[in-house]
Amino acid sequence: MPKDEARAEAKDAPEARNEARGESKTRTIKIGDTDTVAPGEFKHITFKISESSTGRPIQTPILVANSKEPGPALFLVAGIHGNELNGVGAVRELIDQLDLSTMRGALVCLPVVNVPGFLIGSRTLPNGEDINRLFPGNKDGSPGERIADMLLQILSQCDYGITFHTAVDNWFNMVHARCDVSEAENRRLARALGTEVIINEVGLEGMLRRAANDIGIPCVLVEAGEPNAFDRTVIDEVVTCARSAMVDLGMLKGEIKEPIFRVIIKKTEIIRSDHGGIIDMKVVPHQLIYEGDPLFAITNPFGKERDMHKAPFTGMVLGVRTRPIAGPGTPVVLLLKLDKTLSKIEDKLKETWRAKAAEVAVPVVSRPQEPILELEIKSDKRGMDDEEGA
Numbered sequence: 001m002p003k004d005e006a007r008a009e010a011k012d013a014p015e016a017r018n019e020a021r022g023e024s025k026t027r028t029i030k031i032g033d034t035d036t037v038a039p040g041e042f043k044h045i046t047f048k049i050s051e052s053s054t055g056r057p058i059q060t061p062i063l064v065a066n067s068k069e070p071g072p073a074l075f076l077v078a079g080i081h082g083n084e085l086n087g088v089g090a091v092r093e094l095i096d097q098l099d100l101s102t103m104r105g106a107l108v109c110l111p112v113v114n115v116p117g118f119l120i121g122s123r124t125l126p127n128g129e130d131i132n133r134l135f136p137g138n139k140d141g142s143p144g145e146r147i148a149d150m151l152l153q154i155l156s157q158c159d160y161g162i163t164f165h166t167a168v169d170n171w172f173n174m175v176h177a178r179c180d181v182s183e184a185e186n187r188r189l190a191r192a193l194g195t196e197v198i199i200n201e202v203g204l205e206g207m208l209r210r211a212a213n214d215i216g217i218p219c220v221l222v223e224a225g226e227p228n229a230f231d232r233t234v235i236d237e238v239v240t241c242a243r244s245a246m247v248d249l250g251m252l253k254g255e256i257k258e259p260i261f262r263v264i265i266k267k268t269e270i271i272r273s274d275h276g277g278i279i280d281m282k283v284v285p286h287q288l289i290y291e292g293d294p295l296f297a298i299t300n301p302f303g304k305e306r307d308m309h310k311a312p313f314t315g316m317v318l319g320v321r322t323r324p325i326a327g328p329g330t331p332v333v334l335l336l337k338l339d340k341t342l343s344k345i346e347d348k349l350k351e352t353w354r355a356k357a358a359e360v361a362v363p364v365v366s367r368p369q370e371p372i373l374e375l376e377i378k379s380d381k382r383g384m385d386d387e388e389g390a
């Protein structure tokens, strides 16, 4: 079925929401030319993605958990940027929790894609290539293009995909999802992750999620925390998100993570320092802010304030610079513009807190499940991928 027709059909048939692609299928997953994982098998595979200059193989770990029970195939890919470790931690933990006897479908996990970068704490391959700008790759191309081609061969056997990233160096982003929500199944997967924020963007040329979308595989990026660190809180949140998506796809039994509110938005805005100096940060990621609220001050080494940057609009803090040093033009805070939407979110939060307080006081109180407040903010301006990370 052509992509547009499939999209129109998905929109016309909301009752099909609980049906996942590949739901009634079992399959054998092939890894490269030699390894296969049949239904009922759980295998750790070391897969050769390249060769070092001493002729030794460079291998990446792959885990395939393939249930005898039919269900969708999902890929989880982390460490495509070798210094982005929270996703590595989350996928590792998910693997540890897996029980093939209670799972449906197939899970293909690549916890550390960019092994050479991982070993030296680098986003890119040692030759400077960013694998996540090289998809769909080329089997006769550059070292990075060959790796991208090999990976996509494996991942193209799946029905859905999630890729895990963090912010760029010196930056922290709250956990959120990024995808092209105009595709119904991308939107479904992003919602199922249960994050409060979904950035609606197609993604840059060469990104894995865009290449997956181009061959008809719904794929969502999860952005989580800062690079070069294992952040316990962030990893726990990401594991919960990924498990929630697997529950929604019918692969696991359990609970779907429901956020109190959800914002689907295209536009993000970077607030930059106007002067050089030391950053005195006044906000934290996840914070709701009103126009005119202080965001950060630039001070000199004697503590004297040179400049106070205030919120140019009402919204939410998505990310902050973690290195407290800035020059003129340095990005310092990443905001979502919410305007009137913010008061709706605040009302919803207050309502939830009141409800929670009531539950503590009167434990027998029960009330019907409240629908999630979901707000989609449309704007044509694209986000700023390269500076934010991903």
Ligand SMILES: [Zn+2]
Pocket: 081, 084, 164, 165, 166, 389, 390
């Ligand atoms: Zn990344």
